[in-house]
Amino acid sequence: MAILKILEYPNPLLKQVSKPVEIFDETLQAFIADLEETMDAGPGATGIAAPQVGRFERILYIDASMMKRKVKNHGRMVLINPVIVNQEGSEVGREGCLSVPDYTGNVIRATKITLQTQDAEGVEHTFQMEGFEARLVQHEMDHLDGMLFLDRLVNRRNGLFKRKVYKKSASKES
Amino acid sequence: MNTWYMATFVGKDRSGIVARVTNALFEGGCNLGEASMTRLGGNFTIMMMVSFEGTEEELRENIGPVCKEFDLRSHVDKINGELHRHTEPDVLISVHGADRAGIVAAATGVLAEAGLNILNLETDVGGKEERPVYVMHLEGIAERGVDALEKALEILEEEQGVQTHINPIDTLIG
Numbered sequence: 001m002a003i004l005k006i007l008e009y010p011n012p013l014l015k016q017v018s019k020p021v022e023i024f025d026e027t028l029q030a031f032i033a034d035l036e037e038t039m040d041a042g043p044g045a046t047g048i049a050a051p052q053v054g055r056f057e058r059i060l061y062i063d064a065s066m067m068k069r070k071v072k073n074h075g076r077m078v079l080i081n082p083v084i085v086n087q088e089g090s091e092v093g094r095e096g097c098l099s100v101p102d103y104t105g106n107v108i109r110a111t112k113i114t115l116q117t118q119d120a121e122g123v124e125h126t127f128q129m130e131g132f133e134a135r136l137v138q139h140e141m142d143h144l145d146g147m148l149f150l151d152r153l154v155n156r157r158n159g160l161f162k163r164k165v166y167k168k169s170a171s172k173e174s
Numbered sequence: 175m176n177t178w179y180m181a182t183f184v185g186k187d188r189s190g191i192v193a194r195v196t197n198a199l200f201e202g203g204c205n206l207g208e209a210s211m212t213r214l215g216g217n218f219t220i221m222m223m224v225s226f227e228g229t230e231e232e233l234r235e236n237i238g239p240v241c242k243e244f245d246l247r248s249h250v251d252k253i254n255g256e257l258h259r260h261t262e263p264d265v266l267i268s269v270h271g272a273d274r275a276g277i278v279a280a281a282t283g284v285l286a287e288a289g290l291n292i293l294n295l296e297t298d299v300g301g302k303e304e305r306p307v308y309v310m311h312l313e314g315i316a317e318r319g320v321d322a323l324e325k326a327l328e329i330l331e332e333e334q335g336v337q338t339h340i341n342p343i344d345t346l347i348g
Contacts, residue, residue, distance in 0.1 A: 047348035062348075069344055094345045102258050104345050132344055139348045 004038045004053035009100045015146040018049075018056040020081045024122040028059075032078050032120055035061045042098045047136045049143035052099050058082065060140040064133035071132040079117040082141060085126075086114035093135050095149045105153040109135045176225040178207065178255030179233060185246035187218035194240050199224060202236030207257055215299075218246070223255055263293045263313035264343050265320055267327070271336030273299055273306035280334050281310065288326035289318030308336075313343070 089111030207223030
């Protein structure tokens with residue numbers, strides 16, 4: 001196991017589109033272990049994508065359970081060749097990135113997603129994800145297509161209130 | 175070695191101010207750090223971190239002509255240029271209601287007592303002239319937790335007749 005070097009913006013390699021994984025062998029398992037260790041070493045990181053460490057294959061490692069505040073999650077998981085087959089809603093949230101140190105910004109993401117993915121052995125799974133975990137997957141999947149959250153920034157001003165809070169307020173006002 | 179200065183400019187807003195001011199600074203050998211421009215009641219305001227190897231007097235000479243051209247008042251202070259050390263807020267609060275004197279003092283007073291360290295504050299006066307509406311957005315660090323701030327906001331709503339919203343900011347790092 002090893003902590004891998006993270007590519008940082010504006011390294012042009014981060015704009016590269018990654019290829020699907022076709023061979024699920026021991027080399028892949030060793031890389032996944034390194035990716036996990038690298039994510040855990042990143043300050044505050046809850047996810048990482050293979051191209052962030054210079055391997056341009058469609059591999060993500062995520063763990064939304066590591067958020068300080070408890071959020072709905074599927075725990076620690078490796079996602080290989082992930083595809084979002086359905087998405088619902090949209091909301092603004094604050095994102096940062098291991099590849100863009102010392103900067104965070106607001107990004108609009110789908111609130112709920114249906115994700116089809118393979119696991120480390122190549123077995124197919126379907127997951128329903130929402131909120132922070134859905135945002136995390138969308139953020140990491142962008143890396144597979146050479147996109148960073150910087151490419152999706154919206155104004156930091158006035159944009160992070162969730163609908164349920166407005167409902168609470170509406171009932172107070174009525 | 176370059177010194178960091180905080181340069182502020184205030185005046186009646188006209189198009190082209192930012193371009194001309196920043197060009198004057200660049201031509202004068204300055205490098206800009208972070209900056210924040212906003213219009214407050216139709217007035218142009220900007221604060222800029224300026225790195226410059228000359229003296230404070232030479233910096234003032236650089237900006238003199240453009241200040242004269244746009245009738246801007248300027249102010250220059252030596253500062254510590256602490257870049258690459260952003261502090262991330264973990265809570266976002268908005269307060270709105272009919273405009274009257276004392277809302278900001280009351281809101282920030284109860285929130286400070288409840289442990290809010292304010293990192294960003296923006297306020298606007300909207301509505302019609304005869305019925306102004308006050309809107310305030312705050313971002314900060316809830317040093318004693320979000321619950322303490324929620325309780326403080328409940329008191330504020332009762333005492334000041336304003337509406338408030340509070341949401342944690344779950345910053346994603348991936």
